[in-house]
Amino acid sequence: MRGKLIAAVVATALAFSMSACAEDSGSGTSSDSSAGAGGSTTIKSGLKVAFLPKQVNNPYFDTSDNKGGKVAVEEFKGTYSETGPSEASPSAQVSYINTLSQQGANVIAVSANDKDAICGALKEARTNGAKVVTYDSDTKPECRDLFINQATSEGIAKIQVKLISDAIGPDGGEIAILSATANATNQNAWIEQMKTELGKPEYSKLKLVDTVYGDDEDQKSFQEAQGLMAKHPNLKGIISPTTVGIAAAGRYLSGSTYKGKVQLTGLGTPNQMKAYVKDGTVKAFALWNPADLGYLAAYAGAALASGVIKGKEGDKFTAGKLGEFTVGKDGTVLLGDPYTFKADNIDQFNF
Template sequence: MFSVVGFAAAQADGTYALVVKSAGNPFMERVREGFAEAVEAQGGEVIYRAPAEPTVSAQIAIIEQLITQRVNVIAIAANDRDALQPALQRAMNRGIKVLSLDSAVNPQSRMVHVNQADPELIGRVQIQAISEMIGGEGQIAILSATSQATNQNLWIEYMKDELKKPKYEDIELVRVAYGDDLRDKSVAETEALLQTYPDLKGIIAPTTVGIAAAARVLSTRNLGDEIALTGLGLPSEMAEYIKSGVCEWMYLWNPIDLGYLGGETAVALDNEVITGEVGETFEAGRLGERKVVETLSGEGTEIMLGEPFKFDKSNIDEWKDVY
């Protein structure tokens, strides 16, 4: 457990819980930093909960504990879009404000979602990248997190939709594999892809754990020149592979800022500055004004952080020591 109490002016004089997908996820550790930064600066207390495994049952147990503790707000990166609904509705019925971030729960389970970037753009840009890397033809695979992760699944939907365009007719998506955001399993899934598909030309890993695992396998087996790799990764973990050419380029956003926006949103909900309705605005600290908008699907509302950022040899040294 990570707990931090701030002593600033009491704009957030309650307890704010951040529930992430699983322990040991570097991306989520950075999200925690930003969330604590925002809440602590306004006088709030942060409770951090990370289950040992990325399962729904583990997150439900944590939510039930937080209801008993009578926290003010629960912010959650969900392991499943729908299965958390009964527990989160119980929390809201007790007066607890609920938001999701990174990986969304359904609109009935939250007041608003904090989105790291436009999900359609995230999905499409990764197909565009792998296509360029492999010259527009060949077999590709996707190495995702868990099969229930809402953000991953939405990005993959847009990837598949992008692949329907005529210019990708010579690219074949042979498999979507799931490493469950666990390093060893992601390594094993990468090895299995290489064995099952000897003609594989590219891998997309839209998860920081997965892309680092895939890069490690390709590097160890000296396949960086034969199999292209892109996806979403932490600069600190991927710098050596970008410099070596194992991963020519990748994308991400700043997870510290994502957590920070989640913390600012939590305080705004708790103080009823916003309720999660379309058109509401609030000042999100150092990130400036943010607006509540309707999701692309038209189901529920969200607050957007920004666009995905491209990391390559030209800028990786600027970012590898940041996160």
């Protein structure tokens, strides 16, 4: 799976750099040779597929939605749209869900700001005929049809703790977490898993002293990173499991006296983090390919809306260039393992 994921990341990144588009069969539908329990073997053309990220104008979601989801929708001849709030607040997505439902969206792909706040609206949208796919951040299983998981919480936690440990070195020390919003389902799951990971003997010299929230806002995340240093003068490292947070923390550390002394890792995109890797602020960070995540979410939603699958455990469907996927427990589809970016490979990627 890891080899497959790395190959997909490289292939997608090269495609972006050449501004290439996926080839189209011209048939108006996308064949699926491994249909699930739904009975149909093809994706319908003309599906309305709407992406609702945590917030618009966020580089991460611009990549996942517009460079991933949109590409997939164009491949199976659907109609793509993206809409959402400018701020990642718990209740901000509700009105957008209601509007998309009223507009007759066939598929709503949403990254939940809060697992509870949008449940009612999603249930109503499903009642009105929309298929609901969550990606990046889940809601309650009963409120959606599928969750496209970028990687397991355990896998994401493991890589981030290992990277901060490697960066700090054998002497260890105090570390802190700079997260997104306090209610973000994915962030909280990863943080809990990181705490579990930090309890292992090999990380006994690392001490988690604080967790702060930048609300996926650049300036607030910058200020929270600054505040961590004022509050914890002996801090040795920061983990930021959010693309906005890690970029803001990188900007702060790179221009401060803490550059090279306080280590930073987390989840970021290569284009955001390249400068900080090259100037020594960051040794390594991790992520999946967000474009692949959006691409997979679009194909999963289309497979549901076309009757290729029903979203039951064991259902199989083909997601274009990414190949075949199987629905797992609780309606979860796993993209793959996180990938580590560092100085010797970061120039290979452009997203």
